[in-house]
Structure formats: C-alpha cells, structure tokens
Amino acid sequence: MQVIGSCSFLSMRWGCSRRPVRPLALYTLRRSYAATTNPGNESLKDHFGAIDAKWQARWQQPQHQPSPVKDVKKGKAYILPMFPYPSGNLHLGHLRVYTISDVLARFKQMQGYDVIHPIGWDAFGLPAENAAIERGVSPALWTLQNIASMKKQMKVMGGRWDWDREILTCDPSFYKHTQKLFLLLHERGLAYQAESMVNFDPVDKTVLANEQVDANGCSWRSGAKVQKIMLKQWFLKIKEFQQPLLDDLEVLAKGNKWPERVLTMQKHWLGKSEGAKIRFQLENTDGTRSWPEVEVYTTRIDTLFGAQYLALSTSHPIVTKLAETHKQLHDFVQGARKLPSDSKDGYKLPEIRAKNPLFSAGLVGLENVPEWIPVYTAPYVLDHYGSGAVMGIPGHDTRDNDFRQENTHSPANVKIVVTAEKGASSKQTVDTTSAASKVDTAKPFTNKGYVTEGFGKFSGMASDEASDVIIEALRTNNVFAEKAENWRLRDWLISRQRYWGTPIPIIHCDTCGPVPVPDSDLPIELPALADEYFIGKAGNPLQNIQGWKNTACPKCNAPAERETDTMDTFMDSSWYFMRFLDPANTAAPISSQKADAGLPVDVYVGGVEHAILHLLYARFISKFLATTPLWPSGGGSENRAEPFKQLITQGMVHGKTYSDPSNGRFLRPNEVDFTDSRGPRIKSSGLEPVVSYEKMSKSKYNGVDPGETIATHGADATRAHMLFQAPVSEVLEWNPNSISGIKRWFTRILRLSAGPWIPTTILENGFIPPKDQDTSLLEILKRFHPSDKPADPRSRELTPDESLVQALTPKEVELWLKTQSTIASVTDSYSNTHALNTVVSDLMSLTNRLWDTQSLYNSGSQLSCTLRYLSFTSLLRMLAPIAPAFAEECWERLHEVVARKQVDQVDHPLHAPEPTSEISYVRSIFSFGFPIHDPHIVKLLSPTQTCAVMIDGRLKFTTEIPMPPADLTSEVDEGGEAKRDNKAVVREWIRGVSWGGRRRRIASALTGRVWRGCRWLW
C-alpha cells in the first residue's frame, strides 16, 4: 500500500550504513544521524511508515526470524484474539484487539515461551448470504474476497501471526469436523429435534433471530410483519452441563483471570434459582368444570399468603382452549405475540378462577388469605419458566406489582405478608388508590423477612423456615409441593433455515427417522451455486436443490432427504480455537495429544459483546469434548475443561463527533472549519460545534479508517498511541491529533539510537558493549573492578558486593534503579495487570531519564557507557512488543554505530548469519529476550529517604533511613495504611531502621545532635 511505496529512500541509506566502517568514520556517521534526527525535522517523522515497511518485508526472510530466546524454556503460551467475521473492512476495534494480542504474544515470545498466535475467519453467516441476494455474488466468493482484503490490512498493522495455522470455518476441511462434533453430540443424545416457537418472516420465508425483529415487530430486511410459528428445530442439550458451567466460574474467578462483570453475566444467564413447585386447582366461577391443575415454580413460597392472581403464558394449553370460544381472548393472544416479554399487558381469563393450595390442604387460620384468585394470560409469563405459569404476589415482586396496577381496574389492596420486622400485623395491606398509603406500592417488599401476624402457625416465622414448613404442611395434607431448582438457561437452538452455514449431517428417512450421516461420508458439502442463483431469492436455497437434497437412507437405502437446516455460526466458533492447534488433521477435529499439549488458551482477547453466548457455548463444547477421547485431560483437574484460562475484554473505540448545537444534527468533517485558532467552527453558521466521543457509525460521520491512520503515522506509532490512550478494558476515545506526542517520543528514541550518549573519546577507541544483554550489574562491576581489589578499602564492614557498588556514581545508581524499577513495573503490566497504557508511560519516563541526563556523560567512563547502553537496550527490548518494527530499526541503528565489529563476528550474539551474501545483519531484537528484573541489585543500591521524627506532635529532627521494601511501599501508598498481613513486614522494617547494626545512632539533620535509637522512640 502507500506505506510500502515510500521506503526506497531509507533502504538506500541503510544499504550504505551496512558497510564495515572504522570507529572514526562511525563517529562522523553518528553526527550525521544526529543532524538528520532533529526533533523538529518533519521528514524524519514521516519515515515511521517506511520503517514499518522495511521490517515487515525483512520479517518475511528466514534470517530475520527471531531465534529462540537463549536457553529459556518456559512451555507454551497460547495467545488468541477472537477471530474476525470477514466483513471486508478492518476497523479500529479490530486494530485494537489485534494490537493487544500481538503485544502480549510478542512479550511471551521474548520471555522464552513457545507462542501460538493464530488467526482465522468466522466465515459463515447471514451478511454474506444477504450480499449474495442483493448483489448476485455467491456467498463463497464474497467471503473469500473480503478475507483477502482484510488479510492485506492486517499485514500492514505489523502483527506477527501464525498464518500456517489459518482456518476458514466455511472451508469443507474445517466444517467436516464441525459436522463430526454434531454427530458426537447426537450419538450421546445431546443433539435433538423439537418443535419451537420462532420468529418467521413470511416474505423472506426464513426464521429470524430476536435481534432481527424491530420494535414494531417487523423484519429488519423485508419489513414484513414477523409471525410466531411453531417449527421443528435442532437443539443442543447445553442444560446437561449447566451445573459445571455454573460451578466452574470459580476456576475462572481465581486470580481475577476473567473480568468480574463477565462472570456475573454468565452466572445471570445460567440463572439458577432455588425454590419450590406447587399446584393450583382451577375451576369455572360457577364451580361446574374442573381444569387440570396448574404447576407453578416460585422462589418465594413464604409469600403464598399474598398470592392475588395466577398468570399463564399466552400459549398455555388452557389459554389455547379458552381462546377457541372467546373471540376477544383469541385476538389478545394473537396481538400478544408481537409484544416484548417485559410488556405489562394482560387479559383476565373469563369465568375461571384458581384456588390457593393452602385452602386445598385445609389449613386453618387463613382468614386474611383470599381463597379464590383470578387467572390472567400475559406475555411476560415465559413458556419455559417453570411450566408456563406464575403466581402473582404484588406485595413482594416488582413485576407482579406493575402487572397488578396495569390490569386491575377496581380499587385493589396489595397484600403485604412478609415484613422486615417480626410481629407486624397482617392487616397491613396497601390501598393502591389511596394517596394516604403508608407503603410505597411502586416498591414492593422484595427481601426475605418474617411472616406477618394472622396466618396461624406460620405467623412470625422467618422466610426460610416458613418455606420449609409450608411445603411440609401441604404435603402432609396430600397437596403437591416439592423443593425445586430452576434455570434461566435454555437448550441451544442451532437450526438456521439458511444456505451459508455448516450443513447438519442428518438424513431423514420415512422408515428410520433422522439418521446420522456415516463418518466416511463427511463432509456433507454445500452445493456450489452460481452467483446469479441468489439474486432476489427468499428462503433457504437448500430446500429447492433436489439433486443435493434427495439421497438414500444410510440404514435402509430407501429414498430419503437431507436435513436442509444449517448450523448457527456460534457452533463454528464454539470449537475453532482447538482446530488452530491441529489445522491439517484430516482424520479428527484435533488429536488428543495436541489438545492436551495446547489447551487451554492462555490469554483470550475480545469484545465484551461476546461475554455471554460465544463464551458459554465454547465452555459447553469444551466440557463436552473433555468427556470424549478428543481432549482427555481437559487441561488437568484444576482447569476442569475450561477453554480459556484468562480473558481480556477490550473496550470499544469511540470517534470524535461534531454536531450542530442548534438542531443536534451530526456534521460531516467537511462542514467543520478547523483552521480557526479558537477551536472548530461550523462553516455555514460560524457556531461552535458540540464535540463528543461516540460509537463510530456512518450516520455520525465519525468513523476512522485504520489503514489511513497507519499510512499517515506508521503502524507502530498507531499501535503505541492506541495502547497509550486508554486502559485496555475501557472505552478508547480516538483522538488522532494526540498521536504527535507518540511521534515526538519515538523521535527521541531514534536520536538516542545514534549513540549521542557515548563520549567521543570512547567511541573513537571503540566501545565494547557486553555480549550478554542480561549481564548483571555485579558482573559488569567485577569486570571493571576485579574483586581482589575492593573499591573502597576503608569500609571493612562491607560485603564484597557492597564494595563493588561503591564504584558507582550517584547518577549511575539513579539510572540503574530507574531502569530496574521500569523493568519490574513493565513486566508486571505485560504479564499480570495488562495495563498496557502504563507500559507506554513507564517507557516514556525511562526515555526521558536517558535523554535528560545524556549531557552529563560527556566525560563518562567505559563503565558509565556500558550502563547507559544496557539501560537503553532494555528500553528497546521492552518497547519491542508494542512497536516491533521501530524497535528493530533502533536496535539495528544502535549496533551499526556502536558494535559494528561485533556484528561482523560470526560467533557473536549480535551477528545474524547470511551465508549467501557479504552483508551481515544485526540479529533481530526479538532473539534477545525480555529484560529480567534484578531485585538483589535494587536492595544493594537502594538509597535512603528522609524521615521526619516527631515526638508529642512536634518535629524533633529528620534523618535518613533506608527505603521500605518495594512490596510494602505499594500497599502503604494504595491503602493509606499498612494492610494487616503487612504488619509483620512493617515491624521488621522498623526494627531494621531503629536497631540495625550501623544505624543505632541517629543523627539529626536539623541540629546535628545524635539520638540513640531506643524502643520508646519507635
């Protein structure tokens, strides 16, 4: 793209600098770099894009692949971003998620892990089919074109992907195994067909998801009024796994590996509740006809005294029966299907009433309980909650109360039968029509409490006790009641009446019923259809292709028909992460060895919009596969077959949005004048526009093309900017203007790469940096000060290590401590907190320290230079995951200048062999691993801090005491005071300060008076 076209100038320059040159010439070269790297020099900043292009091209070549990091073997790290739907355009949200995963993958590689960082395509789905119907291009072609275009865009962003593991869910070599998974489920009785009520578009002749029906109950595509019809559908029995899906959220909660809110959403979606089942008797109001009993599930049977109505779902058999003879009821039921499930509408069933089971049991002392209650039908009662019936307790349930108010036209008393305090009167009813009402009926009492007076033996009982006693009392009197649990989770409906999905491998035979396709016949491929086939077509094409549909029964060989439903695309994404580990396996979805070795995914990155369905389905399928030979270990007993060890949910990207304050209209960028120094103005009116950050959308004209941003600023500056602007899980307000701050920072690093911090005299004589980037400070000091000669012979008390560090100047100590604290903090951010924005700010701070102090070193020693070299190369190594091409460039420039000779030595770590060419390269920065924090040296170097000593509230003196340990500092800073488990550390530290050998006597900095340390002082 544009970026690649502009690199010729730079590669020519670099071609020159690769020639072996003498130190003196190097010095000249360095100065010339300095001249061209003036921070105000625009041409340099414009070259960031060229740097990306140069390195992206080099990384294609084998000699520039990072070699494994030293001898470190840390095992596997499977880093995975949620794979994209191939829409054709990479947007900023994609760029954000892939940047995060690429940064973490590169970091893990530098730490010595065997990194798996694959990418693939969630390639089935409705948009491709709709594009086919609108434009007459086959879904397969449309999808492949989009993948090709997005792949190009992804390569430009500088990510390192395992392209050899790439998968497409629409490829028969992939969906063969999706079909095999279906058959495994079917074999276990976990895939079944059942009638289900669905949204049906009568024009397009297809089933719609709830999200595809608009607020008026019309199809999002055809605009037709959507119908609710019963259709035979395929389901997967996810409910068989509901208990482990709930219990194992604990595994994910450990160590905050999954975001709390995602765990809460999953828990809510599973929706387990504990309660009781009871049955109400129904009869006509004249007592003439008895109806079947209606079973109700309730979590609050202790409020049964306050039952004021019964409500049935609109498709309950009793409602259906009554609607046959009652026109108005029939009309209500028809209309109700279009109402949302939170509707308060209801219809009182004619001439029918329900008896409170307490009366059926003949219990005494129920003068305040209504024996007979009315029966309604209402859309808020779901078919699958309990048995499609609920008892209405307006005094203790908000929704019941709302419904009661909406549907009772006569003055109604809402009964309060449980109160927070024991001994309340049961006469405490609430007149909803009275303004003098003491209790706010808009807020029923929903907590547990005590049964009020006036309910016989139940009065005064706590809610839990009352529940048990009520169940027992009903049972004793031969009225049905039992403890029960209820789940919100439904079985997973996977049927789609669409072409562009994985065909369900079932053959329907009149004699044998649904017969699974034999393994040897997999995959059942989608029939290839010409582009024109799709134009203007409605419904599922598979139903009309007789040649594909008609087949023979695998059991009896009689003529039979293929299942024409395809699978929900969530089925593909429920297992794709396993396939990446074994993408070429033709015999099985994955080999058990590869599953055991590669699973679970160590870090999974994706949007919070997938917090429920995708993650739940993937957890379900993983748990199922752990019961098959495919993933026998399930990741070990600790992991309990969870697919994703750690989850990072990145926030959305919002765009800068301008609107007209006079009418709220969104403004196109060309309607705003940005040249006015007072700020943006609306061109037509001169008014100041309202500026806000909102979700990017075409209608708000606030979209940003990541390709353009990368072309303008370079991929690495864009990546760093993106990470710096907001913590990964929060909304990112994309402000392209502030990217200039990142570019200024990069420019500083580029200038430091030319080695201006090496004194001329040292450079002329040849500066020899250590071979090993992770040489400890003590080893360096030993090199400069052999241990048989302590640097400071006066200090006999000092250990050999302490003597060594005496050789350092305060500035050197300060730089080394800064470097060490940055390594510690950045490592923690990359590996634990994922606070990638603070990685950027920490690295900026270290850069500034190196930059601000370089003038001090003009007369520095070899030792000083070595420390600055290691500090600077640590900076580059820490930056490399975020800005890979830029870090490679700086790394190469630095070593071209300071270590040319070493680069030419074939046995030197910096040397990258190139057998066919005379040019030798600097080995990739990614081969040198991630800097390792050295806490030992920090202790040795730690300076003291000033401590004010007050006695009786008066400042007596100040003195220098050692710094508290690093872990203690952070606790004290964050909590304001030491946490309990830190008390021992505090005590130990204070004892060290007050009684430590050489600090027993404390000199006052104010008066010079010497204080003897003693117990009372502390």
Ligand SMILES: [Zn+2]
């Ligand atoms: Zn048959």
